[in-house]
Amino acid sequence: MPELPEIEILKRHLEPRLEGSTIQGVTVFHPRSVRPDTPEKLLEVLADRRIQTVQRRGKFIVLQLSLNGRDSHSQLIIHLGMTGRLFLEPASASIRKHTTVSLSLGKQALILKDMRKFGRFTVDTTSIDKLGLDPIDDSLTTSYLFSRLQSSRQSIKVKLLDQHIIAGIGNIYAAEALFESRISPNRKAHELMRTDCARLIRAIKKVLKKSIRFGQGLDLDFAGDTPSNGLFYFGSHGTRSAGSSERFAVYGREKNPCRICATPISRTILASRATFWCHSCQPN
DNA sequence: CGTCATGTTAAGGA
DNA sequence: TTCCTTAACATGAC
Structure with missing residues (x-):
């Protein structure tokens, strides 16, 4: 999980x-x-x-x-x-x-x-x-991210998965944070402006904190009596969880309409991982 | 049968 | 040396 x-x-x-x-x-x-x-x-x-x-x-x-x-x-x-x-x-x-x-x-x-x-x-x-900074901590600043992205020719999505820069983001929240900040996962890291980095950090924090709040509000099954829904584990106390296609904006939603503009969500492979984004809301 | 899966990291090439 | 890409790891779901 x-x-x-x-x-x-x-x-x-x-x-x-x-x-x-x-x-x-x-x-x-x-x-x-x-x-x-x-x-x-x-x-x-x-x-x-x-x-x-x-x-x-x-x-x-x-x-x-x-x-x-x-x-x-x-x-x-x-x-x-x-x-x-x-x-x-x-x-x-x-x-x-x-x-x-x-x-x-x-x-x-x-x-x-x-x-x-x-x-x-x-x-x-x-x-x-050698883990990088924690994204829900104040130590993660625009200057830090901007400078860490300057020397890289990889896509920003791949850099978000690099635990040596920011520690804790995985394939799901990388997609969600990029959508939230309206940045295409295909953009090269060194091409991001400071203002892009600032927006991206705000989006990362927002998406992660929202998910933590969501999980805290649920009746999680730490006893393992019920099967996983793919992200959190739910107890028998009737917390109906939304499936991933309901809880996420882009992750796992290939061909489904973007919640903002209704454009079908795109899927591609970056660094051998599935990558989801809205071609229209997150232009290159 | 085949494809895909929330992560890390070794191996090999440039 | 550093950076980058790919695939291995192991098992199950669909």
Whole structure:
């Protein structure tokens, strides 16, 4: 369930439930799900550590750990990949299908269920060391984005997916933010004016915050009792969710009418990812 | 059968 | 060296 809004919602849910817990053990069902660590390395670094804080960095969840009351300078880095879901369940619960890793926390366990196995639990920090700025933080400025785009001949859409510039935007919200700012995904990054960058940043923040608010207002299914709708997971308490074609302006809406001008939404491939936009509202 | 999927990153070419 | 593009990874849905 992986872009910034979903991870932020998940982080807020986990924070009060994980902080203060002590890691008593780690069970690795799929060694690849802890790469580049080994199960032994993971256990060695995590055993007896206390979870001090739960943070989000881009699409990663980071648990800061301590040992015997002292900062142990170790952290558990969690990424959900494409299909990963985290569950907190009683230690006695039976193992779900597709469970790849389980952290024993005493009375409860934090488990990663991940059908495609692109997600992981790791103590290796290379994947978060060079992440770019967080888009819902004030540190992301027009000058920063403008300067980071100057040297690139790639399309702006591809640059939005580059986690080293802005961390947390994925294929869905890249499309939505570009539509919101009326910028074509095909525009070359270095061709954007400062004013385009300013508009784009406003659009990114708007689109991400709207989605976080949407998710917070829903009855999300963190117990995993109901199937996914493709973005968030909904509980049985009757929150009717809109499908992606209703909640998004362009993503997944190829050939459907643009909500602004009714022009059929276009679809193309950029950097081997599907890319949706309105040819008329987002001219080149 | 084939195509597509919210992400990251290795490999190879320019 | 740096930048860029493509495809691999693994599994299921349609």
